[in-house]
Amino acid sequence: MANIHPTAQVDARAELAADVEVGPYAHIGPHVRIAAGTHIGAHVIVQGRTTLGAHNRLHPFCVIGGEPQDKKYKGEDTALEIGDRNVIREYCTVHIGTVQDGGVTRVGNDNWIMAYVHIAHDCQVGSHTIFANNAQLAGHVHVGDWAVLGGYTGVHQFVRIGAHVMTGISSVILQDVPPYTLVAGNPARPHGINTEGLRRRGFSGGQINALRTAYRLLYRQGLTLQQARGALQDLAEDKPEAADALAVLQRFVAAPGRGLVRP
Numbered sequence: 001m002a003n004i005h006p007t008a009q010v011d012a013r014a015e016l017a018a019d020v021e022v023g024p025y026a027h028i029g030p031h032v033r034i035a036a037g038t039h040i041g042a043h044v045i046v047q048g049r050t051t052l053g054a055h056n057r058l059h060p061f062c063v064i065g066g067e068p069q070d071k072k073y074k075g076e077d078t079a080l081e082i083g084d085r086n087v088i089r090e091y092c093t094v095h096i097g098t099v100q101d102g103g104v105t106r107v108g109n110d111n112w113i114m115a116y117v118h119i120a121h122d123c124q125v126g127s128h129t130i131f132a133n134n135a136q137l138a139g140h141v142h143v144g145d146w147a148v149l150g151g152y153t154g155v156h157q158f159v160r161i162g163a164h165v166m167t168g169i170s171s172v173i174l175q176d177v178p179p180y181t182l183v184a185g186n187p188a189r190p191h192g193i194n195t196e197g198l199r200r201r202g203f204s205g206g207q208i209n210a211l212r213t214a215y216r217l218l219y220r221q222g223l224t225l226q227q228a229r230g231a232l233q234d235l236a237e238d239k240p241e242a243a244d245a246l247a248v249l250q251r252f253v254a255a256p257g258r259g260l261v262r263p
Contacts, residue, residue, distance in 0.1 A: 002016040002017065002018060002019070002020040002021070002022060003019070003020070003021045003022070004016075004021075004022040005022060005023055005024045005025075005026070005042075007024045007025050008022045008023065008024065008025060008026040008027070008028070008040075009026070009027045009028070010022060010026075010027075010028040011028060011029055011030035011032075012030075013030040013031070014028045014029065014030060014031075014032045014033070014034070015032070015033040015034070016028070016032075016033075016034045017034060017035050017036040017037070017038070017054075018036070019036055019037060020034050020035075020036070020037075020038050020039075020040070021038075021039045021040065022040045023039075023040055023041045023042040023043075023044065023060070024042045024043070025042055025043045026040050026041070026042065026043060026044045026045070026046075027044075027045045027046070027047070028040070028046050028047075029045075029046060029047035029048065029050075029065070031047075031048065031049045031050070032046050032047065032048075032049075032050050032051075032052070032065065033050070033051045033052070034046070034051075034052045035052060035053045035054040035084070036054045036055070037054050037055035037056075038052055038053075038054065038055060038056040038057070038058075039056070039057045039058065040058050041057075041058050041059045041060045041061075041062070042060045042061075043060050043061045044058045044059075044060065044061065044062045044063075044064070045062070045063045045064065045065075045066075046058070046064045046065055047063075047064070047065045047066060048065030048066065048067070048078075048079070048080055048096040049065070049077065049078065049079040049080070049096065050064060050065030050079070050080045050081075050082070050096070051079070051080070051081045051082065052064075052082050053082060053083045053084035053085075053086075053109070054084045054085070055084055055085045056082065056084065056085065056086045056087075056088070057086070057087050057088070058088045059087075059088065059089045059090045059092075059115075060090050061090055061091045062088055062089075062090070062091065062092045062093070062094075063092075063093045063094075064080065064082070064088070064092075064093075064094050065080045065094070065095070065096055066093060066094075066095050066096070067095065067096065068095045068096060068097070068098050068120070068121035068122075068139070069095065069120065069121070069139075070098055070100075070121055070139060072098065072100060073098055073121070076098070076099045076103070078096045078097040078098055078099060078103040078104065078121075079096055079097060079103065079104045079105070080094060080095070080096045080097070080104070080105045080106075080107075081104055081105070081106045081107070082094070082106075082107045083107060083108045083109035083110075083127070084109045084110070085109055085110045086107060086109065086110065086111045086112075086113065087111070087112050087113065088113045088117075089113060089114045089115040089117075090115045090116070091115055091116045092113055092115065092116065092117045092118070092119075093117075093118050093119070094107065094118075094119040095119070095120055095121045096121060097121050097122045098121050098122055098139075100122075101121075101122035101139075101140055102122065103122075104122075105119065105120075105121055105122055105123050105124075106123075106124050106125065107119065107123075107125045108125060108126045108127035108128075108129075108145070109127040109128075110127050110128050111125065111127065111128065111129045111130070111131070112129070112130045112131070113129075113131045114130075114131060114132050114133045114135075114151075115133045115134075116133055116134045117131045117133070117134065117135050117136070118135075118136045118137060119137050120137055120138050120139040120140075120141070120157075121139045121140075122139050122140045123137050123139070123140065123141045123142070123143070124141075124142045124143070125137075125142075125143045126143060126144050126145035126146075126147070126163065127145050127146075128145055128146045129143055129145070129146065129147045129148065129149070130147075130148045130149070131149045131153075132148075132149060132150050132151035132152075132153070132169075133151045133152075134151055134152045135149040135150070135151065135152070135153045135154075135155075136152075136153070136154045136155065137155045138154075138155060138156055138157035138158075138159075139157045139158075140157050140158045141155050141156075141157065141158070141159050141160075141161070142159075142160045142161065143161045144160075144161060144162045144163030144164070144165065144179060145163045145164075146163055146164045146197070146201060147161050147162070147163065147164065147165045147166070148165070148166040148167070148194075148197065149161075149167050149171075150166070150167045150168050150169040150170070150171060150184075151169050151170070152169060152170040152171075153167045153168075153169075153170070153171045153172075153173065154171070154172050154173065155173040156172075156173060156174045156175075156258070158257075158258055159173050159174070159175065159176055159177075159257075159258055160176040160177070160252070160255075160257050160258075161173065161176070161177045162176075162177055162178050162179030162180065162181065162248070162249070162252050163179045163180070163248055164179055164180045164194050164197055164198060164201070165177045165178075165179065165180070165181050165182075165183065165194065166181075166182050166183075166194045166197055167182075167183050167184065167188065168182075168183065168184025168185070168188075168191075169184075170186065171183060171184050171185060171186070171188040172185070172186040172187050172188055173187075173188050173261070174187045174188070174258070174261075175187075175188075175257075175258045175259045175260055175261045175262070176252075176257040176258050176259065176260050176261065177190075177260075177261050178190075178218065178249055178252055178253060178260060178261075179248050179249050179252050180193045180194055180198065180211050180214075180215070180245075180248075180249065181193060181194065181215065181261075182194050183261055187261075188261055189261060189262070189263055190215075190219055190261055190262075190263060192212075192215060193208070193211050193212055193215050195208060195212075198211070203245065204241070206239070206241045206242060207241065207242040207245045209242075210235065210239040210241075210242035210245065210246060211242065211245060211246070211249070213235060213239075214232055214235060214246060214249055217231045217232060217235065218232075218253070218260070219262075219263055225253065225260070228253070229250070229253060229254060232246060232249065232250050232253070233250065236250065
């Protein structure tokens with residue numbers, strides 16, 4: 001049986017694994033499912049049709065699975081899915097989805113989400129990300145694996161942030177950020193690739209050099225986006241050792257979105 005503090009309120013219909021811990025004054029709603037090894041801190045609220053995977057740690061005063069801050073929301077049966085081994089620090093808010101999108105907000109695995117972060121309705125967050133204090137995602141934002149959002153980063157609705165991106169403190173992201181890119185400012189502008197992050201994650205020197213070339217094709221050669229796409233394909237064929245890394249970038253720039261951040 002779950003270890004539930006006597007002051008906590010856990011609806012009898014909620015599904016909690018036997019070793020889940022629920023702290024003082026926490027509230028768990030009727031449609032919540034929580035997997036093994038997860039710790040729910042004091043005063044945490046988990047509501048809505050929310051699924052929490054294994055070995056998550058929610059710190060005090062988080063509100064998880066709240067209704068969207070969207071005037072179109074009319075109480076539809078939408079959901080929030082959070083994976084495994086995430087750390088969600090104090091006062092974070094993560095909302096369920098809306099029927100105007102896929103109906104599900106998702107957060108992957110092994111994310112480090114610091115205090116006062118907001119993840120709005122229909123966001124899709126990958127795995128191994130870091131969101132520093134007060135990072136804020138508007139609705140429908142997609143964030144790729146290993147992205148790092150600096151403190152007070154604000155992201156406009158429907159923006160895509162690629163894998164391995166890093167944003168500077170107080171960045172305002174109004175357009176899509178290609179994978180591997182460093183951005184900063186208001187509005188955010190690109191400042192090269194996230195070289196140090198890629199090294200830490202085991203990218204080879206050859207891969208990093210190819211990604212530097214790819215960045216120059218996107219931002220330094222005066223090419224149109226269509227021309228840059230063709231040049232990236234040529235680069236991938238010329239650098240087979242970096243083809244997989246370049247394919248992530250190619251797929252991103254081929255997909256429709258809000259347009260890429262510009263210098």
